[in-house]
Amino acid sequence: MISLKPVRIGLILALLAILYGYLFGIAFGAWEDGMKADLKASGEAVLETVYGGDEAAMTKVYEKAWNYYKRSHLHAGALGAAAVAQILLLSLLAVGPRVKAVTSFLLGFGALGYGVFWWLAGDRAPALGSTDLAKESLSWLAMPTSGACVVGTVLVLAFTVRTVTAKA
Secondary structure (H helix, E strand, O other), X not given: OOOOHHHHHHHHHHXXXXXXXXXXXXXXXHHHHHHHHHHHHHHHOOOOOOOOOOHHHHHHHHHHHHHHHHHHHHHHHHHHHHHHHHHHHHHHOOOOHHHHHHHXXXXXXXXXXXXXXXXXXXXXXXXXXXXXXXXXXXXXXXXXXXXXXXXXXXXXXXXXXXXXXOOX
């Protein structure tokens, strides 16, 4: 029998990423105007000091910040679903429980964290006056979470190749 116990933490994190993506989508439907107003208000609060009164520059950052919100929703859902699929595959492979636990954690943590990164970047951008500054201020989250997704995927790929090419 296949046990999900070694992959439980990663699997839960991956499912939370999917749920986060769903909830963000629901928030778009229920509160899109309010969410946009909040983003715009944070830019307007610093219109003179950060943007030098340039409303067009503020609007450009606000619009890109809104796109980051959408990116957060999409990344969380897609990476979460991909992580669940990889974790379930991992649970079938002939690797040790500790390796399964670490690999699944990388996938789940990466999926959830990277989706959250895009939300935080979008939320910060209007007040900072730049989406680049917002992303840079969150590199502490973006780098490890995106890296975790890639490393976890490479590990699952390597374990899969090893398993399917092993002599029976």
